[in-house]
Amino acid sequence: MSATHNHSQTVQIGAPTGEQCWSCGDMRAAAFCTACGRVQPPAPTDFFSFFGLPRKLNVDAGSLERAFYQMSRKLHPDVYANASSKEQEWSLQQSSLLNDAYRTLKDPIARTEYLLKLEGVEFEGQSKAATDRARETGTQKKQVVPPELLEEVFELNMQLEEARMNKKMGEVDEALSGELEETKKNLQAKYDGLMEELESYWNEWDAIEDRAAAGDSDAVPDQERSSVRDKMVDLLNRRSYIRNLVRDVNEVLES
Amino acid sequence: MAQERIVGIDLGTTNSLVAYMEGDKPIVIPGEDGSNLVPSVVALDPQGQIVVGNPARRHLIETPDRAVYSVKRLMGRGLEDVHQELKLFPFRLAEDLQPGEVLRIKLGDKDFTPPEISAFVLRQLRRNAERYFGAPVKKAVITVPAYFNDAQRQATKDAGRIAGLEVLRLVNEPTAASLAYGLDQKKNGTVAVYDLGGGTFDISILKLHDGIFEVIATNGDTHLGGDDIDNLLIAIALDDIEGDLKVDVRHNAEVVQQLRKALIEAKIALSSRDSVDLELELPGGKHYQRTISRALFEQMAEPIIQRTVSPVKQALKDAQLQPEQIDEVVLVGGSTRIPRVRQLVGELFKREPHTELNPDEVVALGAAVQANILGGGSEATKDMLLLDVTPLSLGIEALGGVVAKIIHRNSTVPASATEHFTTGVEGQTSVAIHVLQGERELAKDNRSLARFDLKGIPPMPAGIPRIEVRFLIDANGILHVSAREQRSGKEAEISVQPSYGLTDEQVENMLLESFDYAEEDFRQRQVIEARNEANTILSALEKGRTGPAWEQLTSDEREKVAKQETALKEVMQRDDYQSIRAAIDALNQGTTRLAELMMDSAVSSALKGKTFEQADVGEGPAAPHPFAPAEFKS
Numbered sequence: 110m111s112a113t114h115n116h117s118q119t120v121q122i123g124a125p126t127g128e129q130c131w132s133c134g135d136m137r138a139a140a141f142c143t144a145c146g147r148v149q150p151p152a153p154t155d156f157f158s159f160f161g162l163p164r165k166l167n168v169d170a171g172s173l174e175r176a177f178y179q180m181s182r183k184l185h186p187d188v189y190a191n192a193s194s195k196e197q198e199w200s201l202q203q204s205s206l207l208n209d210a211y212r213t214l215k216d217p218i219a220r221t222e223y224l225l226k227l228e229g230v231e232f233e234g235q236s237k238a239a240t241d242r243a244r245e246t247g248t249q250k251k252q253v254v255p256p257e258l259l260e261e262v263f264e265l266n267m268q269l270e271e272a273r274m275n276k277k278m279g280e281v282d283e284a285l286s287g288e289l290e291e292t293k294k295n296l297q298a299k300y301d302g303l304m305e306e307l308e309s310y311w312n313e314w315d316a317i318e319d320r321a322a323a324g325d326s327d328a329v330p331d332q333e334r335s336s337v338r339d340k341m342v343d344l345l346n347r348r349s350y351i352r353n354l355v356r357d358v359n360e361v362l363e364s
Numbered sequence: 365m366a367q368e369r370i371v372g373i374d375l376g377t378t379n380s381l382v383a384y385m386e387g388d389k390p391i392v393i394p395g396e397d398g399s400n401l402v403p404s405v406v407a408l409d410p411q412g413q414i415v416v417g418n419p420a421r422r423h424l425i426e427t428p429d430r431a432v433y434s435v436k437r438l439m440g441r442g443l444e445d446v447h448q449e450l451k452l453f454p455f456r457l458a459e460d461l462q463p464g465e466v467l468r469i470k471l472g473d474k475d476f477t478p479p480e481i482s483a484f485v486l487r488q489l490r491r492n493a494e495r496y497f498g499a500p501v502k503k504a505v506i507t508v509p510a511y512f513n514d515a516q517r518q519a520t521k522d523a524g525r526i527a528g529l530e531v532l533r534l535v536n537e538p539t540a541a542s543l544a545y546g547l548d549q550k551k552n553g554t555v556a557v558y559d560l561g562g563g564t565f566d567i568s569i570l571k572l573h574d575g576i577f578e579v580i581a582t583n584g585d586t587h588l589g590g591d592d593i594d595n596l597l598i599a600i601a602l603d604d605i606e607g608d609l610k611v612d613v614r615h616n617a618e619v620v621q622q623l624r625k626a627l628i629e630a631k632i633a634l635s636s637r638d639s640v641d642l643e644l645e646l647p648g649g650k651h652y653q654r655t656i657s658r659a660l661f662e663q664m665a666e667p668i669i670q671r672t673v674s675p676v677k678q679a680l681k682d683a684q685l686q687p688e689q690i691d692e693v694v695l696v697g698g699s700t701r702i703p704r705v706r707q708l709v710g711e712l713f714k715r716e717p718h719t720e721l722n723p724d725e726v727v728a729l730g731a732a733v734q735a736n737i738l739g740g741g742s743e744a745t746k747d748m749l750l751l752d753v754t755p756l757s758l759g760i761e762a763l764g765g766v767v768a769k770i771i772h773r774n775s776t777v778p779a780s781a782t783e784h785f786t787t788g789v790e791g792q793t794s795v796a797i798h799v800l801q802g803e804r805e806l807a808k809d810n811r812s813l814a815r816f817d818l819k820g821i822p823p824m825p826a827g828i829p830r831i832e833v834r835f836l837i838d839a840n841g842i843l844h845v846s847a848r849e850q851r852s853g854k855e856a857e858i859s860v861q862p863s864y865g866l867t868d869e870q871v872e873n874m875l876l877e878s879f880d881y882a883e884e885d886f887r888q889r890q891v892i893e894a895r896n897e898a899n900t901i902l903s904a905l906e907k908g909r910t911g912p913a914w915e916q917l918t919s920d921e922r923e924k925v926a927k928q929e930t931a932l933k934e935v936m937q938r939d940d941y942q943s944i945r946a947a948i949d950a951l952n953q954g955t956t957r958l959a960e961l962m963m964d965s966a967v968s969s970a971l972k973g974k975t976f977e978q979a980d981v982g983e984g985p986a987a988p989h990p991f992a993p994a995e996f997k998s
Contacts, residue, residue, distance in 0.1 A: 178576050182749055186778065186839045190532055190738035205778035205836055212775060 140203045141183040148184055151202040155227055156210035164224055165318050166311035168214060177211045218348075221307065221341060224314075228334075230342055255347045265292055265354065272361045286362065293358045300351045307344055313337045370503045370532060370739045371493050372540075372731025375482060375520065377436040377563030377589060378698065380404050381728035382489040384496075388744030390544065390732035392725050395492045401724060402492070406484045407431035408471035416488040425625065428454060428617040430472040434591055437563050438467050438478040439523075440515030440865070448587070452595045454617060466866055479519050479866060480874050483526035490527060504529045505735040507727050509564040510536035511584030511755045513801045514813045514843050518865050521840070526874045532738050534840040537561070538568035539752050540730030541696040542577055544721060547733055547744060553691035554580075556679075558709050558717065559727075560672060561697035563589040567676045569683045569690070575747030581682035581774045582755045583675040590631075590699040593665045597627045600664060601642075601652075609650050619646060634658045635701045662704045669705055676712050682774050693717040698724050751776050754837050761798035761807040770835060773803065780836040784850075791823040795831060799843070816845060822852045887941070894944040898936045901951060905929060905958075913961035921957065928954045 128149075130137040135144035139159060142149060157164050160176055182188070184207055189200040213219045254262050268289055275282050314337045372383045372390070379401040383392045392400040397418060407415050407423035408430050415423065423431040437449050443463050449455065458468035458475040468475040486506075493501045506529075508520050517534055524531035538557035545555070552572050559566040566584035570577055601623055606612050613619040626644055633640045639657040646652055680687060693709060695717045700706065709717045721729070737745050753774045759767035760783065770781035785795050795818040802810030821829050830850040837843055848854070866874070905925070908914055914922070932947040 178573060178578075181576065181751060185749060185751070187533075187734075187737055187749060191740055201778055201836070201838060204839075205780040208776040208779050209781075212779075 140180065140207070146183060148189065148196055148200045148203055150199050151206065154206070156213050156223060157227075159206060159210045160214065162214075163318060163322065164227065165315040166221060166224060167308075167315055168220065170215060173211070173215055177207070177215075180207050217304070217307070218345070221311075222345065225338060225341060225345075228338055230338065255350060258347075258350070261292070261295075262354070265358070268292070269357060269361055276361065289358055289362060293355060293362070296351050296355050296358070300348065300355065303344060303348050303351075307341065310337055310341050310344065314341070368503065368739070369493070369497055369499065369501055370505065370735040371490075371501055372728055372733070372735040373486065373489055373504050373506045374537070374540075374728035374731055375436070375486065375506055375508075375523070376404055376727075377434050377561055377591060378404060379562070379724060380485050380489055381725060382493050383725070383728040383732035384493065385732045385736040385742070385745075388742060390547070390729040390736075392728055393493050393496045395488075396495065402485065402488055403433075404436065404482075404485050405431060405433045406435070406471070406481050408474060410472075412474075414484050416484050425618065425621050427472075428621050429456065429470070432469055432471060432481060434563055435469065435478050435481045437587060437591070438469070439482065440478075440513065440517070440519035441467065443467065453591075454620070466870075477866065477874070479523040479871075480526055482520070482523035483874070486523055486527035486529060490529060502528070502530055503532050503735075505533045505535055505731045505738065506531055507537045507540045507731045508534050508841075509561075509584060509586050510538050510559075510566040510568050510582040510752075511564070511586050512536075512841070513586075513756055513811050514841070515811070515865060516586065517841050521842070522866050522871050525871050528875060531840075533734060534842075535731055535734050535750070536566070536568065536579075536582065536752055536755075536841075537564075537727045538566045538582070538696060539570070539577065539579055539750060540728075540734060541694060541721075541726045542568070542570050542572075542730065543733040543748065543750065544726045544730035545692075545694055545718065546572060546575075546577060546748070551692075554685065554689060555692045555694060556676075556690045556713060557694045557696055558672070558676070558700065559584075559696035560699040560705060561589050562699070563587065563591045565589060565672050565675065567672070567679045569679055569685065576749050576751060578751040578776070579753045579774075580685075581679045582753055583679040583682070584755070585671065585675060588668070588671050589697070592668050593631060593699070594624060594628055596664060596668060597631065597661075598624055601627060601654075604654070605646070605652050609646065609652060611646060611648065611650060613646060616647065619644075630656055631661065632701075634661045635703060658703070665702070665704065669702070669708060672705075672708070673712065687713045690715070694726075695719050696723050696726055752839070752841070753777060754779060754841055756801045756811075757803055758813075758835060758837065758843065759800050759802075759807075759810065761800060765807045766805060767800055767802075767807050767810055771837060775837075777837050777839055777841060780834060782832060782834050785818065785831045785833060786827050787821065787824070787829050788826055790826050792826065792829075793821045793823055794819045795821065797833065799835070799845070813843060814845075816847075818847050820854065821849050822854060824851070887939075890941040891939050891944070894941040894948070895936050898932055898944055898948055901948060901955075902929065902932065905951070905955060908955070908958055908962055911962060911965065913958055913965050916961050917958060921954075925951070925954045925958065 126137060126139050128137055129135070130142035130145060130147065131149065132147040133142060133145040135142060137143060137149055139152070139154060139161070140149055141147065155164075160173070160180075162168065181204070184200055184204040186197065186200050186204060189196050192200070213223050268285060272282070272285055272289060275285070317334055317337065369384065371393070372385075374381045374383075381392050381400055381402065383390050385391075394400050395402055395417065399418070402417040403421055405417065405420040405424060407420035407427070409415050409423065410427075410430075420431055424433065432455065434453055435455075437453070438446060438455065443457075443461060443465070446455075446467065450457070456470040458470055461468055466477050466479075468477055469481060471481075486504075490501050490504075504524060506520060506524055508517055512520070520534060521531050538559045541557050541559065542555055552574065555570045555572060557566070557568045557570070559568075564584065564586050565588040566582065568582040569580045571580055572578075598620065602612075602614050602620075613623075623644055626642055630640045630642050634656065637658070639655055642652070642654045642656055644652040680690075690713050693713045693715060695706065695709065700709070700717075700719075700723050706717060706719075733745060733748070734750060736742055737748055737750070741748075754771065754777050755773060757769045757773045758771040758781070759769040762768045770783055771779050785797065787795060797816040797818065798807065799813045799816065800807055800810040801813050804810050816833075818831055818833070821831060828851065831847055832850050833845060833847045835843060835845055917925075928947070928951040932944070932951050935943045935947045938944075
């Protein structure tokens, strides 16, 4: 944990954008004016830029929270209850953006997925579009079994089948339940372990970003970027696969 | 200039309160009878006037068909939602009610929507505040149960507007309570608010951080409260009466209301005593007598109290907290006076809950704090900021009747989501979207909020239009939708049909009609209109004096008019519209000849070759008879 903390980026709100404040004319930050504090009209942005962050994955939770609180004080509609309707509208837009951005960035998985989406990744296995398509065509959603789980999943499916039959007949197989509990524990451990693996990819990604920021962008071949990106996509797919397995086991175990 | 006063209102199922921040302390504003609580009971008296609060409570017993209570349970709900309520509460729905229509409740021979009935309560609170300040009150913060959905919130906002109040914010009740506590003890930490009121239950978990009140998770049941305990006790007693005395009084509304009153008193007494004697006289001279012990009461109420457990556990789970990680627990709502409730909360959180502030008043006090913050704040509130969440997930119906969630529950508001839609048929120019609120998988199991028609899509082959729809939940927890067709850049028109809501026009009409039901308001309106009319005639007279027509009057005539003028000026200072009207009529009579002369001179000067404007008839004839006096039907 501490290793990642070392190169976690701290959030600094209020970096000037080079744009002028509509109210006082001073240079301003993205969402509010650093000089007079007024809310600014919303402009297209992504969640990282909104917090003044580069597109890196190690984010210091404490400083993100502090930035969220500070920006809430600047942008929340309560602050503009007596302001012009224009400012009220901007405050509504900006504070919803702030809340959406904070909600996404504070959650490690949502943050990773969001960054990957910015990088053009579409999550086949999980996206709503894919779910809709599967429903429309009546086909099973494509879920690739992660190779290292193949054997385990095969056995688990047999056990689940048997357990479901037992349940239907009203029988209880203590041994089988015990085995399922054991499998669940293993899966849960694997699931938890993925977080550590993910963090190592974060570090790889952030290192690439740092190099790109330091030198010219040619310093980082596209291949390198896409390799880390693919590893993260693969991990997230595995993660959702395991989560579904755990859910299936829980369904059977709960009477 | 006097600072504009923004009041905080707790519009409760059983009682309502209005509060205001005086200096750095919120206080509850009492009514004329000195009581802080206004019972949320509304009655239409035989003279056709609306009465609210304690006076209305009498009607509940004497003329139950002219009174209504607990109408909060019906806010934002449709006919098909309220079957359970109708079995338990003596609500009389209008006979001609259609499914999908906003409910209408009968009071005597009239019927009113739930927002109108709530507006009568709000109007009473507003009057109490105006009496206290000696100045008009136009803006308010109103509290709602945290677990209220969009329709229930919208209905509450409508009620405010019908009562002539600009609702600056809807604040969740448990959150408001935390503000009142937070003002007292400036602490950082994690707080749980357990709010069991007359008709609703909420649990909210907040993080307090240097004046920021951040709600982490909320849960609840908008149909669970002291009312349910009362109804259960009534049902048990009615069975008991039939079994014991062989009389069925279920259909005798008067007896049922008397029984209800006696049982509520017993319930309240049992919070401080071990047993109470219940006695009720029945028609035919029979007596129903029972001694109820606290143990028996708790045994009967336990299933209802237990229903609060699962929302508490869900809120903790959503907050990703263990009970041990909660630093403080705050009790809100009258039903938390029940010792068994306190005990249960203690067990759930493994700590003694806070009860320092009056559980009936703490929500209104918190609303006053929020009102103060919105009014620009004061020394006491300058660092305080409330970050609340939406209690229910927002979703849209996808293929196969399933719900695709687009904003998850417990998201900090304002919150937004953007979705893209397209067409399925070539040349299709509109797309229907069904918006829902709730946690269930299937659309039919969730609360339908609205059906939108995205219209005005340029005709294109199927699947080509790309319509971006933005859903935004504002700080009141109310949904706003906007849409744009991205390929053509055209704003798509949206017609929103709230599933059980009032249109803006309906709300405006209700606002006007509501004047007629409150004697005080009606009289006030008559005075105001009479004064307006008096001012019109006086300024016309002033203008007439400067013209040549005035000189043509005899000195007697001029003296008479002057006397009538003084009389009107004097009488219009008073609040008696009838004498104002009489004085207007007199002056009207006295100035008839002046008016005729002025008309003549206007016409003749026009004939002297002057243009119409130069003839000084530009704003119509400057005579004391600009238009016919307004007619009043009383």
